[in-house]
Amino acid sequence: MNARTRAWAWQGAAVLAVAALAWWFSRNLSANLAARGMEIDFGFLASRAGFDIPFRLVDWDGSYSYGWALYVSGLNTLFASALIIVLASLLGLLLALMRLSGNPLAAGTSRTTVEVVRNTPQLVQIVFFYIAVLQVLPPMRQSITWFGTIFLNVRGLYVPAPSGTLYNWILGATCALVVLAAIFWRRLGWQQVPRLVVLPPLLVAGAIAACLTAAWDIPSLKGFNFTGGTRVPPELLALVLGIGIYTSVFIAENIRAAIEGIHHGQAEAARSLGLSSNQSMFLVVLPQALRILIPPLTSQYLNVIKSTTLGAAIAYPEVLQIFARTVLNQSGRAVEVMTLVLGVFLAVNLLTSAAMNAWNRHLALQGR
Amino acid sequence: MAAVLRNPLLRALFGTPLNALLTLLMLGAFSLALPPLVRWMLTDAVWEAANRNACAAAGSGACWAFIRARFALFFYGLYPAPERWRADLGLLILVVVGAGALFARRHRGWWLGALMTVVPVAGGILLAGGVLGLKPVPTPQWGGLLLNVVISFVALAGALPLGIALAFGRRSAYPVIRWISVAMIEFWRGVPLLTVLFMGLVLLPLFLPNGVTVDNLVRALIVMTLFNSAYLAETIRGGLQGIPKGQAEAATALGMHPAQVQLLVVLPQALRLSIPGIVNIAVDLFKDTSLVSIVGLFDLMGVVNQSMKDPAWLGLAAEGYTFAAIVFFFACLVISLGGSLLERRFGVGRRR
Secondary structure (H helix, E strand, C coil): CCHHHHHHHHHHHHHHHHHHHHHHHHHHHHHHHHHCCCCCCHHHHHCECCCCCCCCCCCCCCCCEHHHHHHHHHHHHHHHHHHHHHHHHHHHHHHHHHHHCCCHHHHHHHHHHHHHHHCCCHHHHHHHHHHHHHCCCCCHHHCEEECCCEEEECCEEEECEEECHHHHHHHHHHHHHHHHHHHHCCCCCCCCCCHHHHHHHHHHHHHHHHHHHCEEECCEEECCEEECCEEECHHHHHHHHHHHHHHHHHHHHHHHHHHHCCCHHHHHHHHHCCCCHHHHHHHHHHHHHHHHHHHHHHHHHHHHHHHHHHHHHHCCCCHHHHHHHHHHHHHCCHHHHHHHHHHHHHHHHHHHHHHHHHHHHHHHHHCC | CCCHHHCHHHHHHHCCHHHHHHHHHHHHHHHHHHHHHHHHHHHCCECCCCCHHHHHHHCCCCEHHHHHHCHHHHHHCCCCHHHHHHHHHHHHHHHHHHHHHHHCCCCHHHHHHHHHCHHHHHHHHHHHCCCCCCCCCCHHHCCHHHHHHHHHHHHHHHHHHHHHHHHHHHCCCCHHHHHHHHHHHHHHHHCCHHHHHHHHHHCHHHHCCCCCCCCHHHHHHHHHHHHHHHHHHHHHHHHHHCCCHHHHHHHHHCCCCHHHHHHHHHHHHHHHHCHHHHHHHHHHHHHHHHHHHHHCCCEHHHHHHHHCCCHHHCCCHHHHHHHHHHHHHHHHHHHHHHHHHHHHHHCCCCCC
């Protein structure tokens, strides 16, 4: 048998095997659905949902459709992911800096934290925060209060809500400016100045300026409930704390590995060329470390998006909880619901990894 | 001051103003956080009490009496007490054969073979029963840490061959086989584990012939195996990429069949390279077994959730989850230690 025939034979066999499996599955599926008097039909998405979603970022009540419920719960998933990514990145950076600080007390603390947190399941951590920490908080009237504006009690965290036209404009303009500057930095001819030194402080300054011009809606206890401000429900808090802390230790290890992965000769060479230690860090070591850091960081961020499904364990209304539980129970449309949920996660994951790969290629090319 | 700072430890702690500030901050945080924690966990804790109220009366710390009262439940679930020796024996076989595969100087292949064949068969017979005069124990009664161990062992043992096949498939010269492997790997890596566990729960029965029912545990095992095979495939693919082409060419030049070249020359070296990655996956897998508690199985996490609803011990969440965290921590530590032993024995890098 020559190579050509063998290639045809193997690939033909593989196609046949997959096709046979698919045929068997679809035959069973149609028989099972026929036995239940159902057929695959996504039309149910337009029908009235009739249930409540306790936490949402956009309009919702029972009269909206199942399809809109997917959008609402999808936003909840993305919102939780965004908060977790910010928390985990900052905390991870802090843990990595402590580890690299050379101070034995800080390094030891960081190391112990990393070992303890990463060897404990994130589900245990989330549920611990939810049931053992947030559900034993005092009731409304005995809220834990900071500065008379932030209140923590068993119903959640009440924080002041900023609003105002000027606030929106400043915040939006700063974000757009930072993103555009980050993308076109080199084309503007600013490569002598490291982006990392300029852009994060610019973002912080913009946020502070926006907050100063905002009108603050401060929560206050009126009778049996708080009015004003924003309530962060305990489910979201537990999810953000649990996954955020869990992910931060992996990010800390990634950052440490990236910085230690840059040969110390690089920093020494930069110093001997007359760069200051800060210049050597920001212009020589960090840009190269960032290049090593991006692939593992991408997979951590993707893991965060996937991990938000653990919100189903504490009834945070994310995609899995709302769709695979509530909508599935109400409509009984298992195939359609699971297809949608899996499709949403596959799409988000593949898109994010494509975007991060593009950024990675952009960074990798810079050095050559 | 200068004399004090000649001590290297003190210099590391207080050498620069920033370092001194950091040290003082950390010491302050410790002095705030540690005493209450130690009081709760040890000094004020109650070790013996009949129920929650007796606990609260005896001390203000943790009620470890709850853990003691429920200890067997946490480890075996509802596995009937007279039959628990079977679970112990199964675990002993796993530990002995596993240690043999790690430490044996000779016949290592046989030990590894036994780990993949004897342990699942003997463990399955011992746990499920129904043959050799053993009383059958249905899987809904399996629980606690026993279930976590069973799931992680079966999923790892099943995922390893599948992962190797997928890794080779992704490197295949035949495009069709490559596409099938890529699709399989990217699908399982792109979806959250909990979502596919739900899929196993609600969709698997629909894809099987009418009337065939699949045990809840078996559904979780199938999903965990397929899920982890995709991650293992990527790790092993990394290992395969690390083997220089010359190895395969030399083996071919010696007259070996292409299958022999891959299985006897390339794969063993690639597996050796991917040991750290495989150990990481094993640790993640063990932690992820706690997710089966969300789809209705009573693993350690599920039993802890359930025990807190017991009227006699109502609401001892902090104790229950702290205990679960400690057990998972030490189990993961054992896997990591086994992994680093494996690495020292077979691995590259540390050896010259």
